[in-house]
Amino acid sequence: MTLIQKLIERFGEFGYRHTYVDSALDSFIATQIKVLREQRDLTQTELAELASMKQSQISRLENINNSSWKVGTLRKLAHAFDLALVVRFENFGRALPDIDRFSRTYLQRDSFKDDPVFALTAATGNHQSSTIAAPEIQQAFATGRILRFVRPHAEHFEVTTQGTTGGSLIGQEAIAR
């Protein structure tokens, strides 16, 4: 029996599934804060300054055993990272895949200036011929085939793509202007 199969079986118990996802949420938030900070080459002290917090607070928030974080604090960090904070309720069936995908790559997010959707608009404005490709690229983003731009402001678009069947990185696709 795989981990997911075992979880599907054990999630039948109320106390188990709620304890599990509570623990997973704490782990997810803490680890993503650390991953996002390291993605931006920030020290804990530098992030603390950007978020108007103390370094010791950042250290505590990055520890997966911390379960006392607040939405207001996460908002501060979202501003510091220049990211959107999304908080929502989810059914267990949809939460399960997230649990199994936990990894540095999965947790990384680009700040607004590197956000492919907005970088695309800026880049296509400079190259008339590339506007032909833009809807296709945006469609690929919408369907999740493109993960991120490697060089959004370069003369040509170089994108990292995702296979439609498995979810693994299968290579890079370059779209010339």
Added chain:
Amino acid sequence: MRKIFEWLDARGNGVISDARLQVQQRAKLDQKLGMLRRAEVDQFGRVNLPEGLLAGPGVYGQKWIYKLKLQGNVALRPMLALGPVDREREWTVLFVAEERDRTLHPPGRIAAAEAEARRQQVITDPRRRRPLWEDEDDTNPEVD
């Protein structure tokens, strides 16, 4: 992604699977062990990501032993090791201690020494362990 094993006693009982745990303990333990599969381990054997998942290596004077951190009324303190058959691809849970009122039962040095003895057992006889879950490599091809 590393595979997670559990030590087996002479009767074939798993240190995790056959432990008597409360529902909440079992859920927290499963969640942390699930994360352990994808934990980033540096060249010195330290886990850099996630932060706070493990203490070690070298807990209670045992060079190869780590301690998994789990919070709760009765906090579990599983002792484990990288490998020991393949340190690049595996973890093995060797012993489960409990912490009550900030005191470890059995005491830390005894628990870690027992974990080390079991690690040696597994090196000598790899049949003294089994995977906690079947290999998911074929069903979950995500790259990290």
